[in-house]
Amino acid sequence: MSAAELRRARPQSVLFACTFNAVRSPMAEGVGRRLFGREIYFASAGIRRGQLDSFAVAVMDEIGVDISRFRPQTFEDLEDASFDLIVSLSHRTLEFTRTMAVEALYWPTLDPTAVEGSREQRLETYRGVRDSLEARIKDLLAWRPPASV
Numbered sequence: 001m002s003a004a005e006l007r008r009a010r011p012q013s014v015l016f017a018c019t020f021n022a023v024r025s026p027m028a029e030g031v032g033r034r035l036f037g038r039e040i041y042f043a044s045a046g047i048r049r050g051q052l053d054s055f056a057v058a059v060m061d062e063i064g065v066d067i068s069r070f071r072p073q074t075f076e077d078l079e080d081a082s083f084d085l086i087v088s089l090s091h092r093t094l095e096f097t098r099t100m101a102v103e104a105l106y107w108p109t110l111d112p113t114a115v116e117g118s119r120e121q122r123l124e125t126y127r128g129v130r131d132s133l134e135a136r137i138k139d140l141l142a143w144r145p146p147a148s149v
Helices: 003-009 024-036 054-061 091-097 119-140
Strands: 013-018 041-046 085-088 103-106
Touching: 013 024, 013 091, 024 041, 024 054, 024 119, 054 119, 085 091, 091 103
Parallel strands: 013 041, 013 085, 085 103
Antiparallel strands: none
């Protein structure tokens, strides 16, 4: 498949959804934006509005993505609900998206807030979730590194 065909086959807008829009979905949105810039529109939402998680902010900062100003939102808060693809990161959002007329995927994703341990152990869990999301996004959207000049 040529690069032009690949770009046409990709969704042009992707919504990542999780329960509170406070950890997994903002991380996925941030990774998507870092990888694809303005080539694909990324957003995220939750069933309920949570509180942005400081560990998520910290591990995203490690890869150069600032989500510190991100404000969790619900599906109702979205300015535009027209997405080519919704990726559900929790089972609860999968049930919610089944009623929507859009292609939907389910990526069961560990909720790192449920893991206990030292600060470093918890950060390692968050990093694992971040890195797993990045690998899945790259695979799903056929990401290729920019050509060297």
